[in-house]
Amino acid sequence: MSFVTGLKCKECGQEYPIAPLHVCETCFGPLEVSYNYAKIRAAVSRAKIEARMHNLWRYRELLPVESEPEIGPNSGFTPLVHCRRLGAELGLKQLYIKDDTVNHPTLSYKDRVVSVAISKAREFGFTTVSCASTGNLATAVAAHAARAGLKCYIFMPENVEAGKIVGSTIYGAQVITIRGNYDDVNRLCSEIADKYGWAFVNINLRPYYTEGAKTFGFEVAEQLGWRLPDNIVVPTAGGTILPKVAKAFKEFKEVGLVKEGEAKIFSAQAAGSAPVIHALHKGVDLITPVKPDTIAKSIAIGNPADGYYVLKVVRESGGWGEAASDPEIIDAIKLLARTEGIFAEPAGGTTLAVAIKLIAQRRIKPDELTVISITGNGYKTLEAVAGSIEKPFVIEARLQEFDALYERLGDGKRATSAA
Amino acid sequence: MPVRVRVPTPLRRFTAGADEVAAEGSSLRQVLENLEQRHPGIRERLLDEKGDIRRFVNIYVNGDDVRFLDSLNSKVKDGDDISIVPAIAGGR
Known part of the structure; x- marks a missing residue:
């Protein structure tokens, strides 16, 4: 059980039940999760949190999940x-x-938001998770989906570097590239989310995602x-x-x-x-x-x-x-x-x-x-x-070459301890 | 020879559930007026009390954000694709 009371429009204040919704039907404003802070205040303490695992779920009372968190057991609590x-x-x-x-x-903050979004996707019963991303978000969604055993589709602009595609495909995600820029991809994804009923972490799960x-x-x-x-x-x-x-x-x-x-x-x-x-x-x-x-x-x-x-x-x-x-x-x-x-x-x-x-x-x-x-x-x-770091020096595998180089680098004065 | 307008989920209760509807006009403003005649109530979801496009609404003509074109005065012609999309964000 959680301390969540519902969703509320940040613009006009209209309230909605907890569901995969992200925009207010009245004003298109973003929806945000509301909590019962008085109850949370009674339920948490510094000592209680300090005794927990070093992950982002140590603050679970202030996160919008109902079930025992299983996604992202090692995410968060970075140095x-x-x-x-x-x-x-x-x-x-x-x-x-x-x-x-x-x-x-x-290796990015996206592991936080995606841990919460995918936890929520499972609670809502989604079996496919998705996002529009060329980088950190894509890899985070693909990796967390893999561990959760969910199907994953990642949408990227066509001109993206090959490495970015590898970074998601390696986790078993289906990567789809779109002829267009990132905004075009995002726009298409909103339309896909509507039509296919998938969990797009930063679209229809956005209120939960952002809480992470x-x-x-x-x-x-x-x-x-x-x-x-x-x-x-x-x-x-x-x-x-x-x-x-x-x-x-x-x-x-x-x-x-x-x-x-x-x-x-x-x-x-x-x-x-x-x-x-x-x-x-x-x-x-x-x-x-x-x-x-x-x-x-x-x-x-x-x-x-x-x-x-x-x-x-x-x-x-x-x-x-x-x-x-x-x-x-x-x-x-x-x-x-x-x-x-x-x-x-x-x-x-x-x-x-x-x-x-x-x-x-x-x-x-x-x-x-x-x-x-x-x-x-x-x-x-x-x-x-x-392109903006010094190129390495290239020398033969002979000590004299290194001695000469070291001298040239100006650190040579200190290289006399063996003499 | 109308334009096609893609309607996002939150607005489909105005279009009897249709995800795409037809409208007419030679500017975006006229298209939205025409939409309002065909689907009463939809206009005020898109425009604020001053008549400007709401902060969290993005409208695209053939894939171009109208804020980069001429906003409500953007020209449209027969056969154009207009998409109404709630603003979304969330990093890359």
Whole structure:
């Protein structure tokens, strides 16, 4: 049994029963899961959660599933890394990376949302799960569907790189490529969801899927010792995770797991796909869609459905947002790898690059506790940085050649201990 | 020589369950007016009180988001495909 009371339209407030619905029939606004927080407050405690397995289901009272969770038993509870070397570089004493590059099993934050969506798909009795995706979402759906024994269809634009197709097909998913761009694929999938009655994790299961993103915020708060950070920087694509991190913080206070505090929430977009940041900087609510052009493909969504809520949350929290260019994104990926040994995908580079701008603007201050959200792994996007790293030296297998090279590299002075 | 309009699930109670209906007009605005005459009630689901396309509604003419065209003034011609799709998101 859960503490869920139903679905409610975020725009007009109309209520709906728990079902595979995602848009309000009256105003087309997104539906969101509601809970009975008073009952949750009585049912949870820090000690109870701390005694549980290290996965995202440790917060099950605040997630919309009825049955004992079986999907994603190793998903979530990723490290919160205290970054001393990166912090020193940026002039911050209390800098943390929430590191979803090592989420199980597919190395991105999508393992969280998909764990919840597929749990719900099984509860609703679906036998086929699906999504439109070219990357992290596709691999997460394919992997979790495989383990759950569900049929899986993944839709991608035709021009996608071969590696992306391998990353889903390997799990036994049926991959279908569409002649068109990502928006075309999404549009077709909405129509397929309607007609075929499949569980599209980010369409008809979207209210449940997005709830999984809260676990990112829950973990940050728990791992900081049941407190909120002063600042958290979150990447924005469709606009799922940022409002859900805010919801997570609010819920933890609501149910008494965190006593007080307010986090400023900052949005990061790639300059080549920054419709939310444009609206934020212009001071308007209307988000004008853009045609994305950035190396940060995992956050290249030109028409973010939840962008409006990103703006709202950022403004209400006293945060801000910036966009980072492709060169800035690459520099940030390299900086994070060099200082902390964490290899992020370009979305992570975007988030760090934006954090650097916010520090320069003094919107993030040196003595504040700041969390940077890294939501995907750089090993999946090697092509994004391959052209901008140093080429290796090539030498014969002879010690003299190495000695000469070492001398040339300028480290030779220290190479005298054996002499 | 009408245009074809694809209707998403939440609007099918206005179209007697049909997932595709015909309408006429030379601009999107006229097509929506014509839809309203044929299927009363559908217009206010798509347009807000100011008469603009609702925030969470996407409309495509032959696959192009009308926000990239001329919004409600986008030209349409006989045989065009119009899709009404609830805004969705959720990353890639």
